[in-house]
Amino acid sequence: MNTTNLKKLSKYIGVALCFGMLFFADAAVAQKATWIWYPGDYEIWLSNKMQNRRTERGAFLPPLWKEDSHYVLIEFHKDFTLPKAEKVELSIEGQYNVKIDGKAFAGYPKSIDVPAGKHRISLKVYNQANVPSIYVKAPDLVSDETWLATFEDKEWIDASGKSSDLSATKYVNAGAWNFYDPNSGPAEFKLPTEEHKAVKKEMMNSAILVDFGKETFGFIKFLGLKGKGKVTLYYGESKEEALSFDHAELVDELPVDQSQKSDVVMEGSRAFRYVNVKLEGNISADDITMLYEYSPVEQRGSFKCNDEQINKIWDVAAYTLHLNTREFFIDGIKRDRWVWSGDAYQSYAMNYYLYFDSPTVTRTLYALRGKDPVTSHINTIMDYTFYWFLGIHDYYQYSGDKAFIQQIYPRMQTLMNWCLARRDKDGLMTGLPGDWTFIDWADGLSKKGEISFEQLLLCRSLETMAQCADLMGEKAESAKYKQMAASLKTKIFQYYWNPQKGALVHSRVDGKQTDNVTRYSNMFSIFFNYFTEAQKQQVKKSVLLNDKIQKITTPYMHFYELEALCAMGEQNYVLKEMKDYWGGMLNLGATTFWEEYNPAKSGADHYSMYGREFGKSLCHAWGASPIYLLGKYYLGVKPTAPGYSQYTITPKLGGLQWMEGSVPTPNGDIKVRCDAKQIKVSAETGTGTLHFTSSTIPVCKEGAVVAKGKNVYEVTIAKGKKYTVEYSAM
Structure with a gap:
């Protein structure tokens, strides 16, 4: 780097108005040029586009909730300094004008000449159909997230022609993703595909049953298709579904009229393992393949152990999450292919132990939130x-x-604010007209009255608001939310704790506790750390390990149940549950994990749900939770300060003889290997603390072993260093 650029690096030229974040404006520190837009707008637009692709037997089936849209007119600007005159290249999605220092250029220029010196470039872009987006590139000026954007510049001009000072305008930093090609804008985005061949084809009932060997997702492709007539495709996650002309959930029709052979790709992407292809008329095809559509996320997490069934469970869970990681984290690839917040929340957790792909998390959070005003949950x-x-x-x-x-x-x-305005006279959340209180798919689960589970989630949400208000420097707001959370927590134990039952009851109706005890609020209170240690032990015995309490049959809530048990040190028990529950699906031939699994069912009954023979999703994101459980509670890796600046490693074999794996973080991976005599760890980030128990005095040549009492020991883990601990597992 030359002397001039070194001097540039020493200069701060401004503060982003709404964030208080320092940004360098000179080219020496400019990021790579990328397409930018108003933050959240592209995510909302793309989620609308994706979620409205759902069909059932050829019929369009849109989402059940309000969908917002992007702002159609956006102003972007950037203050910058050029060391010399430069040509600035522009690519825009929409109608636009461009100004330098308030002076507009005529027409729609693809490039502009800017003289040396300090300037402001501003672009105002209109696009009704797609998201207003810009791409700007010059040697010393690029579009990136340091640009500011607004959807209302509040500019006015008086009779003399003088412009306002824009002091009332609220600017935010622009949004971006990974669009670096000026010739391919965000509106053109598609997930990549690769061609996969079938593993088996057979004629059955005058149709060709095509088996791709495992659950998959993409577009059916006909090679050398020729003739005149109609092709009907019956997709199936199971063989039974594909063979059912009357009840297969996904059906496509393709009219064919071509005298010469050509390759044809179906328009719609579908979920399937099997496709039953019925040819009517004089039609032939040389082969039937598929284009596998996927999100190019990098798998960084890993897990292996001595138990091959657990290894298989982890691998299938990873594949399940991969299929449901698309533009956003979706619930299932067959049905619904929508962005559901409860499903996505679990996908975030699994993602942190498999990919650590932050953009998919933030895109999903933006898409779910939508725009103001809030009109429903x-x-x-x-x-x-x-x-x-x-x-x-x-x-x-x-x-x-x-x-x-x-x-x-x-x-x-x-x-x-919208949620708090819906509380009842006791300050509790209760279902109002238009609200869906879900909790879980469970027979006879009461949704009446004030449900303890909803109050717990609200309490945690208020704690989140307090934490984020602190980050924003809003001390008064933070104090308000902390007080509200503390008050609600007191009410939860006052209204719902039943000492005779040793648990929180499910609900209150007409101001009185109901007798019903369910697992939900009790298991969440354990890993929220709302219970005392004595209460945790009571709940473990009276609820979690009590077969008289209604059992959970969805992987969705089984995830939280097993997390609560892991948090209580019950890894041996949880390992058996994973082998029984997820292993039970594998024993039935599952190649991905399901929306719901009830061992009491048999045969094709496993595939029914919602009153439909094949209504159940056999590839559901919430089925992939072993990724999270094995990474956080067996390898034992979790952050204790934001971004893994500090973290703990608390390995628990839980009945395994040995295990090893890698946990991704924002700045590198944490690797752990553990057996009954030796623990090996290394990390590329932060400062960690290795916690473990040993029946003998442990030895670590690379770091000091600190005794904490009761056979508990700690070793501090420094970035970039490998540690080996010799110990004796208890």
């Missing part, structure tokens, strides 16, 4: 609104991404 579900807040809490803890919190905080405020 997220996905119309009360608990899903609170999971949205919890998703932000966890994202900051894992990523340390303060900039995103600062962008999203105003939308957090308006959503929380």
Whole structure:
């Protein structure tokens, strides 16, 4: 780097108005040029486009909730300094004008000449159909997230022609993703594909049954298609579904009229393992393949152990999450292919131990939140609104991404204000007209009255608001939310704790406790750390390990149940549960994990749900939770300060003989290997603390072993250093 550039690096030229974040404006520190837009707008536009692709047997099936749209007119600007005159290249999606220092250029220039010196470039872009987006590139000026944007510049001009000072305008930092090609804008985005061949084809009932060997997602492709007639495709996650002409959930028809052979790709992407292809008329095809559509996320997490069934469970869970990681984290690839907040919240957690792909998390959070005004709960579900807040809490803890919190905080405020206005006279959340109280798919689960589970989620959401208000420097707001959370927590134990039952009851009706005890609020209170140690032990015995309490049959809530048990040190028990539950699906031939699994069912009954023979999703994101459980509670890696600046490693074999794996973080991986005599760890980030128990005095040549009492020991883990501990597992 030359002397001139070194001098440039020493200069700060401004503060982003709404974030208080310092940005360099000179080219020496400019990022790579990328397409930019108003933050959240592209995410909302893209989610609308994706979620409205759902069909059932050829019929369009749109989402059940309000969909917002992007702002159609956006002003972008950037203050910068050029060391010399430069040509600035422009690519714009929409109609636009461009100004330098307030002077507009005529027409729609693709490039402009800018003289040396300090300037402001501004572009105003209109686009009704797609998101107003810009790409700017010059040697010393690029479009990136340091640009400011607004959807209302509040500019006015008086009779003399003098412009206002724009002091009332609220600017935010622009949004971006990974669009670096000026010739391919955000509106053209598509997920990549690769061609896969079938593993088997057979004629059955005058149709060709094509088996791709495992659950997959993409576009069916006909090679050398020729003739005249019609092709009907019956897709199936199971063989039974594909063979059912009357009840297969996904059906496509393709009219064919071509005298010469050609390759044809179906327009719609579909979920399937099997495709039953019925040819009518004089039609032939040389082969039937598929274009596998996928999100190009990098798998960084890993897990291996001595138990091959657990290894298989982890691998299938990873594949399940991969299929459901698309433009956003979706619930399932067959049905619904929508962005559901409760499903997404679990996907975030699994993502932190498999990919650590922050953009997919933030895109999903933006898409779910939408725009003001708030008119209903997220996905119309009360608990899903609170999971949205919890998703932000966890994202900051894992990523340390303060900039995103600062962008999203105003939308957090308006959503929380809407929720608080819906509380009853006792300050509790209860279902109002239009609210869907979901909790879980469970027979006979009461939704009446004030449900303890909803109050717990609200309490955690208020704690999240307090934390984020602190990050924003809003001390009064933070204090308000902390007080509200503390008051609600007191009410939860006053209204719902039953000492005779040793648990929180499910609900209150007409101001009185009901007798019913369910697992939900009790298991969440364990890993929220709302219980005392004595209460945790009571709940473990009276609820979690009590077969008289209604059992959970969805992987969705089984995830939280097993997390609560892991938090209580019951890894041996949880290992058996994973082998029984997820292993049970594998024993039935599952190649991905399901929306719901009830071992009491048999045969094709496993595939029915919602009153439909094949209504159940056999590839559901919430089925992939072993990724999270094995990474956080067996390898034992979790952040204790935002972004893994500090973290703990608490390995628990839990009945395994040995295990090893890698946990991704924002700045590198943490690797752990553990057996009954030796623990090996290394990390590329932060400062960690290795916790473990040993029946003998442990030895570590690379670091000091500190005795904490009761056979508990600690070793401090420094970045970039490998540690080996010789010990004796207890």
